[in-house]
Amino acid sequence: MQPTSHAFVENAHRALNDAQLHAALGHMKAGFQDKRAATIARMPEFEDLRDQGRAIKNHTLAHLDAYLERFEAKVTETGGRVHWAPTPAEARDAILKICQAAGARTVTKGKSMIAEEIALNEHLAANGIEPIETDLGEYIIQLRGELPSHIIAPAIHLVKEQVAESFYAHHTELDPKRPLDDARALTDEARAMLRQRFLAADVGITGANFLIAETGSTVIVTNEGNGDLTQNLPRIHIVIASIEKVVPTLEDSATILRLLARSATGQEYSAYTTFSTGPKRPGDLDGPDEFHVVILDNGRSALLGTPAQETLRCIRCGACMNHCPIYASVGGHAYGWVIPGPIGAAINPGLIGLEEAGHLPNASTFCGRCESVCPMRIPLPSIMRHWRERQHERKLSPGTVRAGLGLWAWAARRPRLYRFGTRLAAALLGRLGRRRGRLKRLPLAGGWTDWRDLPAPEGRTFQQHWAARRSGAGR
């Protein structure tokens, strides 16, 4: 997809003035934070499990080539095929070729952020193949022509009235007077509409939460069962995943699965956890005739050996964005690319470039709540700071900001001069704000005073008072 991360400030402005979005995002605390906290409170070994998860991923990333090759060998052994895709274009083409060879007209899709990353739907549609999203949230936003705003809850930016509007507008074959005022009615309708599409699809495309090197299996977790229908009913199953999804063993995936749902939705396990290994074997009752795994790099391997490598531990649980006050203020679309929230701010500069994504690692207070909930202990603020340092080095930050900062730092290294300057400024501002105790407006400080008052300084600096006290001349 075409990123709009460079327009983050404008995107955020629009989002902040969207009352429906504000209402929708208001559900995040009860929906995600409280549930996660309750589940984890019941699991005394959670912190140890986080250490284990981190160790598994660190080990895998240190031997990524070996595990990916082992995965490919196992997939081949079980009758499937791996397609390596260094770039989105190569991934799209590999998938299109498989679909075309099968004479596919419709393709069902389970939720996949990698499919979003490579803009797969547009590519299939442009080539005469209809992609049908089967995850409820993805189905809704596909009808609305929108992009996901969250990695596990793609339609979290919507309230149910907006969903009902879209269903009335698109399901024109149904009674226009039918009631659609609760979540149940909406879900039932989507389910009924999708059932035919599942049965008619020629190809099913899913993402993967894990690729298991030991067995050549791919794993998905869902709560709707749509993934299973997507991958079991059509003749062909294509898995699209990025390189960092590989883990060495089944045991490793089981360890990380214990972290995943708890961190994501506060469930102990999601409703469905499905392991797929190769196509249907002789004697199997079901399963696809063909099993393909398309593995995307798209800049990830270039992050290996850099501080941003740690972002490759991410298991896409969404906990960081569920707990991020910035995300809660502006929603996912403002970030302007596939992965929003703190993990997006940490990884997107590596995938789409710092010129495009420069705002994202800056739009953080470094409050650290993301890191504190990340099941993989990714040091998200440190990685955002890493990108800020690269921006500073490459002079990508605004010249005025760099000049102001440089001047301030120069003064901060000269304590006598600094004390002199702060004394003057404190006296001036203290005088301006003496009557009210605060300033409503201050030249060059509109970033502050447009939104809140500036409490006035007391008038003399601490160093002034202290020097006076030391010399016995006052306080």
Added chain:
Amino acid sequence: MVSGPGSMSGTSSSEARDAPRIGLFVTCLVDFFRPSVGFAAVRLLEQAGCAVEVPAAQTCCGQPAYNSGDRADSKAIARDVIAAFEGFDYVVAPSGSCAGMLSHHYPELFADEPEWERRARDLARRSFELVAFLVDVRGMQAVADAAYAGRVTYHDGCSGLRELKVKRQPRALLSSVAGLELTELPGAEVCCGFGGTFCVKYPEISNRMVEEKAADIVGTGADTLLAGDLGCLLNMAGKLKRQGAPVRVRHVAEVLAGMTDTPAIGDTPEP
């Protein structure tokens, strides 16, 4: 041995000799906006049996540069701070954010310079946030003589909370302040939207965050908001005052030291 807080009223010469030497890291915001917080810190440290000094060579911990990606200037400022505070038994700051910078980020900054890394680690080991220092290091269990008639709520500054685990210490001491009633703030652990330069780089987002924070504060019915970081306090007070909310805002040290005769942050002075 140093005198404990139980015998802190005495200032006999032997106690003064044994008192740990504290270098007070005033912080640039306290120095500039609210010196009374610095004096509250001095009083609390003295009550805890410490001898307090304030090195004149300090300005700022360097976070504005560090968080703006300016590593060279951050290191230059950090070297000055390390040098200025060498030789003190402890370095104490009335701020979780600045104390976190000294104790967590300085050693990271010098990961590629072994000699400075050693000095940074030595400073880090000696550096503490004020209230955590009083409780965890000096064993203070109750304030000396502070009283505060009011219903108070408390915001946990992010760096203090998550980097330094400052959470129970201010509550423990506040519970000993005569007349003070503490009401917990819903979302006390959620950032107020200050974030240093963030609040002026992304003011509209910062505003939304502090609006939500102000609503939570007003919702508690408390008449006073306390926190341990002046950055957060200026932001929250600025928003509450702009809204005309009848909430007084103070640094927790002012209340613990019983120094609440100055106007609260952003409040109009008594005529």
